[in-house]
Amino acid sequence: xxxxxxRGMFAIxxxxxxxxxxxxxxxxxxxxxxxxxxxxxxxxxxxxxxxSYWEGGLRMEVFQGNFIIWSTPSEEAYENVHIEAxxxxxxxxxxxxxxxxxxxxxxxxxxxxxxxxxxxxxxIAESALAFDDVILTNNDDxxxxxxxxxxxxSYRVGADCGNGSLTLYVDGQQIASVADDTLTSGVxxxxxxxxxxxxxxxxxxxxxxxxxxxxx
Numbered sequence: 001x002x003x004x005x006x007r008g009m010f011a012i013x014x015x016x017x018x019x020x021x022x023x024x025x026x027x028x029x030x031x032x033x034x035x036x037x038x039x040x041x042x043x044x045x046x047x048x049x050x051x052s053y054w055e056g057g058l059r060m061e062v063f064q065g066n067f068i069i070w071s072t073p074s075e076e077a078y079e080n081v082h083i084e085a086x087x088x089x090x091x092x093x094x095x096x097x098x099x100x101x102x103x104x105x106x107x108x109x110x111x112x113x114x115x116x117x118x119x120x121x122x123x124i125a126e127s128a129l130a131f132d133d134v135i136l137t138n139n140d141d142x143x144x145x146x147x148x149x150x151x152x153x154s155y156r157v158g159a160d161c162g163n164g165s166l167t168l169y170v171d172g173q174q175i176a177s178v179a180d181d182t183l184t185s186g187v188x189x190x191x192x193x194x195x196x197x198x199x200x201x202x203x204x205x206x207x208x209x210x211x212x213x214x215x216x
Contacts, residue, residue, distance in 0.1 A: 029209050029210065029211050030210045030211060030212060031073065032207075033073065034056070034207055034208075035053060035206060035208070041053075041058055041071050042071040048069075049061060049064070049069045050063070051071045056206065057088070057206040058190065060190065060192040060203055060205065061090075061200055062096070062192055062194035062201040065194060065196050065197030066194075066197070067193070068191065068192070068194075069192055069193075070101045070189050071189055071190055072101070072104065072187050072188065073189070073208075075106050075187055077185045077187060078186070078187075078188055079184055079185030079186075080162030080163055080185075081210050081212060082159070082160050083100050083102060083159045083161065083208075084156060084157070084159075084169075084209050085100070085158075085205045085208040086154055086156050086157075086206045086207045087203050088154040088203065089118060089153060089202070090202040091199075091200060091202040092118075093196055093199045093201050094117065094119045095196035096117065096199075096201030097117045097121070097123075097201075098116065098155075098190075098192050098205075099113055099115030099116060099157055099159070099168070099191055100114045100115075100161075100168075100188070100190065101113050101187075101189040102187075102188050103186035104188075105183065105186050106187060108128070108129060109128070109129040110126070110128040110129065110182075111126075111127055111183070111186065112125065114159040114161075114168040115191065115193065116168065117148075118151060118152060119144075119150055119151075120144050120145055120150045121142050121144050121145075122137070122143060122145055122176060123135050123138075123143070124166050124168055124176055136180055137176045138176075143176070145170075147170065148173075148175060155170055156170070156171050157169070157170055158172075160177075161213075163215065164180070164181040165180065166178050166180055190208070
């Protein structure tokens with residue numbers, strides 16, 4: 001399977017810029033959302049994808065192969081942050097991945113994404129409009145990590161974005177880390193990609209939180 005087929009093919013799930021006053025976290029969180037209050041995240045659907053509030057979570061479905069979608073809570077920019085969310089798979093599709101978007105640039109649409117699969121694969125990548133995505137890990141390719149338990153129904157995915165580096169976590173375990181300071185701040189969000197032309201990707205995210213990283 002060529003996991004680079006999705007590069008440059010994407011859909012934006014409608015950015016919204018509503019007030020986040022009800023989602024501002026306590027206890028040091030910059031932002032948190034359990035998706036049971038105000039609907040601040042971008043939602044929408046078309047023949048290729050659907051993003052919706054569903055059973056107390058944010059459900060993201062991709063019906064087309066070689067396609068990537070994301071949703072964000074606002075256009076507010078964050079820097080030097082740790083981001084986490086719980087993700088549950090609603091349908092088995094090993095040719096799909098879930099994860100975190102960070103440092104998205106509203107004007108140029110550049111961003112980083114840190115993703116994993118239920119099959120134990122992962123990637124940290126940079127995307128830019130009109131350019132092929134660059135996978136920053138494993139010499140521009142996907143890799144497999146024994147630290148990702150395969151076949152689970154749900155995972156806690158996390159990302160550090162800041163201080164000149166990007167780090168992916170799954171269930172509290174550090175999976176990979178790379179140095180990159182091309183983008184230093186931007187919008188945060190959640191992301192799903194699908195390579196399979198014959199099957200849909202279907203994940204629900206919950207318990208989203210953004211906290212500040214310590215300065216190095």
